[in-house]
Amino acid sequence: MRQKLIILILIFIQNAVFGQSNFSDNPLDAIFETKDSKNFWEAFDKMEKSKGNPFVEYMQKGSPGVKAFTENRIINADSLFAVVKKRKADYELSRNVLNGISTKEKRVRAIYSALKYWYPKAKFPPIYFVYGRFNSGGTSAPEGIVIGTEKLQNLDGISGLIAHELIHYQQNITGKDMLLKWCVMEGGADFIGELISGESINKIEYQYGEQNKDKLCQEFVERLKNSDYQDWLYGTSKKDDRPNDLGYWIGYKITESYFNNQKDKQKAIEEILNIKDPLQFLKQSGFLDVYIEKHQKSKKGSFDAFF
Template sequence: MRFWTWTLAGLFALAGPAWAAAPEIRIQDVIDFYRVYDTGQGGPTAAALQGYLDHGSDGLRQFTILRHLTGESIAAAMEKHPKMFADAKTCLDVLPAVKRRLTQALPRLGQIYPAAKFPPITILVGQGNTGGTTSASGVLVGLEALCGASWMDPNAEDRFVHLVAHEYVHVQQPAAQADPEHPVLLFQSLIEGGAEFLAELISGDVGYVRLKAWARGREKEVETQFAADLDTTNLKPWLYNGVGTEARPGDLAYWVGYRITKAYYVQAQDKRAAIARILTIDADTAKAFLADSGWTPGMALPEKVSLPSR
């Protein structure tokens, strides 16, 4: 995430044999959208919005396919949620700081995982239903959706930094690019939880700060429930189920997967090898990873852990 300047370009020397590039940050789509938005006085026509899509970046074109965007669908979303698109302009103000922080954070992936890839990050405006995802064009961030997701983290700058870090970890996970027909809860939770853990390691915190705060003191209760559901293919109670409620927030398995991944990292003697295993876990190795982590429901874990020594 970031940007009033156009890119996060440049190579950054890291101690050790590898060089890691800070990825390019593309925000032209955001600029183009709000030009159309302002010209239409907050209510651009579907035809004008289609022009925004038709002249967009590679990332926006990928996003258009992934989320079935059209000028008409965006116009309908804007008519239904005008405040979302108006408020999203406020997040433009945090982009310079986000850029600076990501310039420092993302190259750390190359330091701890030499095989890391650094595709571009595209900030764009969609129809309000995707904060962040990955595609062949790299990481795609929906400004309007993420700006409105204060339930993840009330601090907009932190929210953008940690969400982009989470999605950038997904870029490194081969299993995150797959789309299994019947995903099992444990495996899918390790993919999401692994991204949360490594995002914290490189950027300072997880994307779902709200879950961390909510779950404090409830570790054993929630994780005992999770342990009973490890093999289910019914993800809805645990993953991709929206904001949820104060009594039970959505996406709780992100947090449990994070805890399992952290447990594995803490006990590992070779931290770099542990990171490689976290990133390359697949459906066939999920159970072995769980066993090797030593995780049990409610176990005590350190609040923070450090990057592996050089």
């Protein structure tokens, strides 16, 4: 039930993002909004002296990013206050983390410009650095890219994370809901995000995937048409030592293979962002051909019948 709820939330976010029309199409217009960090620390420093909840003001003054983070993450000022009191030392670790954000801002503008080259239709959302309850490192919302600043101990990897979330704003992937669809959505965001930033954000999953490729590809062929996401996205059953979100890895590998097979690379990026039929996309990628042929042979079916 929890997995289905997560997927429904993602579908809602995706559809809302696609309907967003007020983002700039100029990569140099990228907005970095950090006022929520200042407001958070003002509230934090009032905790010992205030008789009430100082985070009420933080919420009231909040940017659209705080509002986007509220419903499923911050919840309300009382929920935030309770977690901050309990984890004061953990929050303190991020107090000065945004001091070097200006250098990252220049880097992100370059990443945005790279996407504009590969995908001229790209839209560029604002980026909000907010404080939540240690339950999210970041998300794509209709308001823009929202970063959970309390989870940052430094700015290493922030450009890659923003690049990944940026791609979700460009995606319009349709077709029947199944494991394959969601894996190429996440893996595609990783692939294009890495292409424009040069940074990989899921190193543990990718290392495990490469080390266990044969076993995982066989399993994925058995599972990819199902609506059961366990062990591939958003959690594992603990049946083995796999990390969470191996679907990012296999979605990346499928996308990479598709990209490599296309002569017109710029056109390939547009096609990756606008997949209409995930099964046909998989077929054209050729990545799992050997495993699909083996699977179909065991079922006495043809290769083409799989798709």
